[in-house]
Amino acid sequence: MATRRSHTNTPVLIIGSGISGICTAIDLIRRNKSHDFIIVEKGSQVGGTWNDNKYPGCCCDSMVPFLYLLYKAVFYLDPLVWSHLYSFSFDPNPDWSREYAGQEEILHYLVNVAQKWGLFQKIRFNTAVSEARWDDAEGLWKTQVQVTGDKEAEFGKEYTINSQYLVSAVGQLNVPSYPELPNLDSFKGKVMHSARWDWSYPMDGKKIAVIGNGATAAQIIPELAKICNTLTVFQRTANWVVPKFNTEISEIRRKAYRYIPGVRKAHRAKLMDIRETIYQASVVENSDAKAELKKMCLALLEEHLPDNAELQEKLIPSYPPGCKRIIMSDDFLSTLTQPQVTLETHGIKHVTPSGIVVEGNTEHPVDVIVFATGFRTLEFMYPIKIYGKFGRSLANIWQSGTRAYLGMTVESLPNFAMLYGPNTNLGHNSVILMVEAQSRYISAMISTVLKASIRGEKLEIMVKAEAMAYYNKDIQERLKLTSFANPACHSWYKAADGTVTNNWCGTVVEYQQRASNIDWSAYDMTGRGAGMANKEKKLHIGRVVEESQYAKLAFWAAPAIFAACMIKGFVTS
CATH class of the missing domain: 3.50.50.60 (FAD/NAD(P)-binding domain)
Structure with a gap:
């Protein structure tokens, strides 16, 4: 047999x-x-x-756009395609439609x-x-x-x-992570996790609660705000936010990446250089680059939330940039100013059959609870x-x-x-x-x-x-x-x-x-x-060398780049 x-x-x-x-x-x-x-x-x-x-x-997102401003200020580079680095070196995709796919x-x-x-x-x-x-x-x-x-x-x-x-x-x-909320089982509405999204459930006109305000929530919130009756964002801690610049990639540029491999490789090398340079601002404690990044984030808050000191205060983290994942978004902050959107910073006490009660005993009526609470990463x-x-x-x-x-x-x-x-x-x-x-x-x-x-x-x-x-x-x-x-x-x-x-x-x-x-x-x-x-x-066994010749120079020159950028007005103090 x-x-x-x-x-x-x-x-x-x-x-x-x-x-x-x-x-x-x-x-x-x-x-x-x-x-x-x-x-x-x-x-x-x-x-x-x-x-x-x-x-x-x-x-796709990763904390890179502010360095784009710096490089453009100093080297006058054209926009770089971040999606091009989020692909295999041995099987590149020349046809990404946007900067962030x-x-x-x-x-x-x-x-x-x-x-x-x-x-x-x-x-x-x-x-x-x-x-x-x-x-x-x-x-x-x-x-x-x-x-x-x-x-x-x-x-x-x-x-x-x-x-x-x-x-x-x-x-x-x-593996999705779910927070332990008292009396969650009593809730009569819809509950879903961002990683287990139920597209069969109609969200239009609903009173929606989003638990969490990290990178995933920052992508979800602007979309839900377009269709909800009310949207309440429950924030445990604030996050630093940088702009995303997620624009379309023209057909001309896509053809260049498709038919001229050298152009695509050169752009990927520039991306590698820029991202390695970001190490100074994102990871190194007390660096000049980190200080400038913080200034940029605060300037972005002022730009998106003008004359709203109370909301700005709620959204300013008590820790330096890089300690947690930095949010990249062009519309997250401005969404929080819309009349149907509420940012709730009080801790959640318990869930009721029709809402969520926070410290101070304020209850938010809710039809849907969305957990944007990440994964069991540890x-x-x-x-x-x-x-x-x-x-x-x-x-x-x-x-x-x-x-x-x-x-x-x-x-x-x-x-x-x-x-x-x-x-x-x-x-x-x-x-x-x-x-x-x-x-x-x-x-x-x-x-x-x-x-x-x-x-x-x-x-x-x-x-x-x-x-x-x-x-x-x-x-x-x-x-x-x-x-x-x-x-x-x-x-x-x-x-x-x-x-x-x-x-x-x-x-x-x-x-x-x-x-x-x-x-x-x-x-x-x-x-x-x-x-x-x-x-x-x-x-x-070797490695794939993708950084360009000036990568190391750019890495160590980050503080000087920031200074030059400020002089040219791309980053305000």
Whole structure:
């Protein structure tokens, strides 16, 4: 009787088909010349967070526009296309329609990339991972999956996939976070999370409450304000806001990017330069660039809220820019001045069947509650249970803090790696640049394991506990000096004790350089294939160099650029 061993056995299993999963799969094809892998995806489409988040106004954003003003002031550059950096270097998209592409356009791009590289035949949709356990005797990962699609579940709701290597591409932004509001169950209206938007529910003419005022809320609020009866925004803490300049990209420019690759590459290089320069203003504490950024934000408040000192005061944060994610919007602040919109800064006491009561016992009548409260970012890989060498759980490994070597490999987990893991998020640049560096590194690790397998040899690669501890100590010491660690604010970047668990401490280029070599001395390598792998102390894998020649000069010249910009009147004091 014939069997389909490939259904439950694969050299490489990738969890997730978002940006990280797609990138890893393509690198296995490009670099390892291998199509022998499986991708499991709990959703019904590729795209990860761009498939999950379909709320009104959802689009690409990152904190870069104010540097655009500076560069234009000094170098007289034309507008730069930020969306061009939010795409794979090996598969660029010349046809972005706007400076910041919307969710549908980004998802369309990712679907096309997956289709182009033949990934759909490798992806098992509606397949959620419940547990992954390393089998010491067999030297394999045994991953339990659950099929959630009704028809597919008829043929086997649960099964186990065996793999030589396991890759987590679940990311940091995949499990919605819901606040605990007293008596929420008593509410008779509609409740939804921004990452689980219900487009079948008519919002027109409703009394709407938005809980939260971060980056997601800033995109939703202007859209809901256009159709609501009333809109109440419940703000816990204020956020710094910078302009977005989200204009259309002309057909002429798109044709230039499409037919003249050098033009597109030059623009991408300029984007890389500008974003790396932003590190000074966004991350470095007490820098001149940060001081100028604060002045710009305050000037924007005055511009959008003239003669409204009371509202301005509510919207001025008590912490420096960069401590939390900076909001990019051209219409968020002005929306808050509209007569049907109320900014509520009192804490929520409880929910009633028809509204929300705040401190002082004021009740806001509400038909719909929208949670724009982000994700469970501190619980990496939640709710998947991971068990490594000798049955040690990931919960046990991380009981004293979430950490990973280069944000990718974890002690006691052989032949395992993760993308967009601990301390790999950014506050100044495109995360895709980090993901590509990680994918290249992980593909080289996988190649080493699979080459040993081809020779009929077992090989287990596991980061040493001391290497992971030393690495984590180093970056945490640096992170303590950054804006992310500032005690004046609470953010999804850090744990309750103030430890920054999500963000990287340096620039993208620095991370790329550190991930451009595999230092085998940081790893325990066991099995018959270990001898071959240990011949070199370091394996050079390189990196994609996208910054231009003047990137370093621009980085260190940021204060001078700000000064020149002020002289030209682009930033007011």
